[in-house]
Amino acid sequence: MAILTLKEIKKEFTKGEQKVFALRGVDLNIDKGEFLSIVGPSGSGKTTLLNIIGCLDTPTSGNIEYDGKVLGTLNEKALSQYRKENIGFIFQSYNLIPVLSVLENIELPMVIEKKMDQSEITEKAMDIIKAVGLESMAHRLPREISGGQEQRVAIARALVKNPIVVLADEPTANLDSTTAQEIIALMEKINQERQTTFVFSTHDPRMQEHAKRVIVLKDGAIADDERR
Amino acid sequence: MNMLIKIAFRNLLRHKWRTLLTGIVIAFGLWIYLFMDSVMSGLDRGSIDNMINLSTSAVKIHTAEFDKERESFPLNYGLTNIAALEKHLAGHERVKACAPRTQFLGELSNYEESMPVIGTIIEPKQDSMVFSLTEYLKGNYFSEHGVNEIILGKDLARDMNVAIGDNITLFALTKYESHNAEDFIVIGLFHTTDPTLNKSGAYITFKDANTFLDLENTVTELNVQLKRRINLDDLEQDMKQVRAYIDKQFPKLATYTFIELGAGVLELVKQKKAWGVGMTLVFLLIAAVGIVNSVLMSVYERVREVGVLRALGLEGREIVRMFMLEGTMIGFFGSFVGVLLGCITIFVLTTVGYPLDVIYKDMYVDTAGFPYWGTIYGEWNVPLIIGTFLFGIATAFLASIYPARKAATMSVIQAIRFF
Numbered sequence: 001m002a003i004l005t006l007k008e009i010k011k012e013f014t015k016g017e018q019k020v021f022a023l024r025g026v027d028l029n030i031d032k033g034e035f036l037s038i039v040g041p042s043g044s045g046k047t048t049l050l051n052i053i054g055c056l057d058t059p060t061s062g063n064i065e066y067d068g069k070v071l072g073t074l075n076e077k078a079l080s081q082y083r084k085e086n087i088g089f090i091f092q093s094y095n096l097i098p099v100l101s102v103l104e105n106i107e108l109p110m111v112i113e114k115k116m117d118q119s120e121i122t123e124k125a126m127d128i129i130k131a132v133g134l135e136s137m138a139h140r141l142p143r144e145i146s147g148g149q150e151q152r153v154a155i156a157r158a159l160v161k162n163p164i165v166v167l168a169d170e171p172t173a174n175l176d177s178t179t180a181q182e183i184i185a186l187m188e189k190i191n192q193e194r195q196t197t198f199v200f201s202t203h204d205p206r207m208q209e210h211a212k213r214v215i216v217l218k219d220g221a222i223a224d225d226e227r228r
Numbered sequence: 229m230n231m232l233i234k235i236a237f238r239n240l241l242r243h244k245w246r247t248l249l250t251g252i253v254i255a256f257g258l259w260i261y262l263f264m265d266s267v268m269s270g271l272d273r274g275s276i277d278n279m280i281n282l283s284t285s286a287v288k289i290h291t292a293e294f295d296k297e298r299e300s301f302p303l304n305y306g307l308t309n310i311a312a313l314e315k316h317l318a319g320h321e322r323v324k325a326c327a328p329r330t331q332f333l334g335e336l337s338n339y340e341e342s343m344p345v346i347g348t349i350i351e352p353k354q355d356s357m358v359f360s361l362t363e364y365l366k367g368n369y370f371s372e373h374g375v376n377e378i379i380l381g382k383d384l385a386r387d388m389n390v391a392i393g394d395n396i397t398l399f400a401l402t403k404y405e406s407h408n409a410e411d412f413i414v415i416g417l418f419h420t421t422d423p424t425l426n427k428s429g430a431y432i433t434f435k436d437a438n439t440f441l442d443l444e445n446t447v448t449e450l451n452v453q454l455k456r457r458i459n460l461d462d463l464e465q466d467m468k469q470v471r472a473y474i475d476k477q478f479p480k481l482a483t484y485t486f487i488e489l490g491a492g493v494l495e496l497v498k499q500k501k502a503w504g505v506g507m508t509l510v511f512l513l514i515a516a517v518g519i520v521n522s523v524l525m526s527v528y529e530r531v532r533e534v535g536v537l538r539a540l541g542l543e544g545r546e547i548v549r550m551f552m553l554e555g556t557m558i559g560f561f562g563s564f565v566g567v568l569l570g571c572i573t574i575f576v577l578t579t580v581g582y583p584l585d586v587i588y589k590d591m592y593v594d595t596a597g598f599p600y601w602g603t604i605y606g607e608w609n610v611p612l613i614i615g616t617f618l619f620g621i622a623t624a625f626l627a628s629i630y631p632a633r634k635a636a637t638m639s640v641i642q643a644i645r646f647f
Binding site: 051054056057077080081083084085089091093095097098099100104108109111112113157 | 231234235238239241242532533535536537538539540541542543546640641644
């Protein structure tokens with residue numbers, strides 16, 4: 001069953017007096033537990049699509065449904081609330097908060113959500129730190145760990161609230177090949193063990209190899225949808 | 229909220245030099261203000277006290293006739309009801325003492341050259357209860373049995389080339405407007421805070437003046453000293469009360485308080501205070517620009533961080549709160565240090581003082597139009613200190629609004645450059 005449904009998603013931008021069509025009516029169903037890669041040349045609309053899936057942007061027209069809930073009609077605040085509760089993000093350049101420790105960075109989404117007390121938050125964060133193999137680094141600052149370890153922290157941060165979907169932007173782009181393999185393996189492991197849905201954009205052929213479904217975007221429309 | 233405080237605080241530590249410099253600007257502005265206020269208040273109060281204690285007294289009473297011609301110091305309009313006046317004044321709780329005085333114009337000669345003087349005739353014992361001439365005196369004060377003794381200003385004595393123990397001749401018109409001259413022995417020299425008094429002041433007693441000027445104990449002014457008040461406004465209130473008290477019983481007399489006699493000085497005090505406030509506002513404006521700059525820099529450096537926080541669900545108002553916390557923390561730090569330094573400085577000023585006479589040696593210090601000499605003691609103004617502290621924090625708080633709002637209204641997508 002689809003946990004995420006995009007119906008006729010269109011997005012237009014105005015550049016000066018010119019209209020730019022970033023997405024030209026994208027229809028897409030994503031099922032729970034998918035390990036899905038979005039690929040395509042620069043300007044094909046990958047970023048815009050992921051922004052809309054991540055509730056960071058709203059479509060010009062069309063509907064987006066999460067678990068049957070239509071999000072197209074929600075305002076900015078409601079979208080923010082939905083994002084907070086249901087979506088995890090992994091960024092290309094990790095984007096950890098530099099003044100917070102590894103543990104605090106992972107605790108951050110739960111602290112922002114304000115639904116648990118601190119001991120519960122710390123307990124959950126420590127569980128996920130163990131899952132990504134960083135328990136010995138819990139109290140280090142981001143600048144005191146390697147790039148690969150930072151990306152592990154980012155993955156842990158994205159997973160800590162058991163989101164419906166984890167969106168990852170070029171998660172291996174800044175990593176060396178060995179570390180990139182480790183990160184791909186980690187994401188795959190989490191995907192298999194927890195049935196967490198991953199949607200990631202990538203140019204990395206190694207990542208594409210591991211994807212169970214590859215969406216190819218071209219000029220704002222889906223050119224290919226390959227299931228493996 | 230704890231997480232926001234943690235992030236804000238750690239970011240300040242992360243950029244400690246920037247935080248320190250911005251805090252120092254605030255601290256410096258507040259410190260200068262508190263220092264200046266304490267010194268200026270002490271200086272103003274010292275100047276006012278000196279004028280009251282040396283020449284004007286707190287309340288001065290003349291006859292109405294004398295008042296009309298007082299520029300020429302006439303000797304024939306004396307107060308006729310001194311005893312009744314003194315008795316009446318003794319009944320007021322704020323009155324400390326009264327002293328009669330009579331002033332006259334004369335000329336002093338050392339047999340080679342002569343100089344004009346403003347003579348003041350006093351009742352030595354009573355006068356020292358009201359005025360503090362003895363505090364500035366070198367040599368002797370008037371003795372009980374002394375005859376034709378005179379006390380001169382130090383500068384006058386220097387110009388006349390006379391010293392303690394020398395004889396000098398005093399010329400003046402008597403009460404009946406005939407010329408008279410008398411030799412006096414210089415028993416003391418005073419060096420007060422009033423350069424005019426030092427250059428042209430001469431004091432003799434009523435006992436000698438009765439013979440010299442046919443004075444017949446004519447008293448042209450009764451000077452009233454009031455009990456000390458720390459607060460100048462309270463002192464002004466006392467003066468008004470005492471004048472009303474005199475006017476009620478003696479409505480025909482001309483009664484003046486220091487509020488009129490020292491109107492120029494009081495006006496200068498107010499103007500200086502306004503300047504002080506103006507200067508502080510300039511300092512705080514500079515500090516505010518510093519805070520805006522500092523928080524804006526922080527915002528621009530952390531665009532991506534703001535984007536991440538927004539993506540993770542932090543709301544715009546929480547972003548505003550986080551950056552405003554940063555700005556306000558700088559303000560708190562700066563205000564705390566500034567007020568602490570201010571309090572230490574005021575403590576030193578109120579206990580040790582600022583010895584003008586030692587620092588400037590024999591130079592007179594003209595403090596914006598009225599003289600001061602000796603040691604300036606600072607004054608504590610607790611409400612002002614608290615107000616300054618809160619004002620520093622409020623300035624920082626207000627200065628943080630703009631950059632904080634800027635951070636909160638950033639486009640999440642642009643901030644994060646997510647995909």
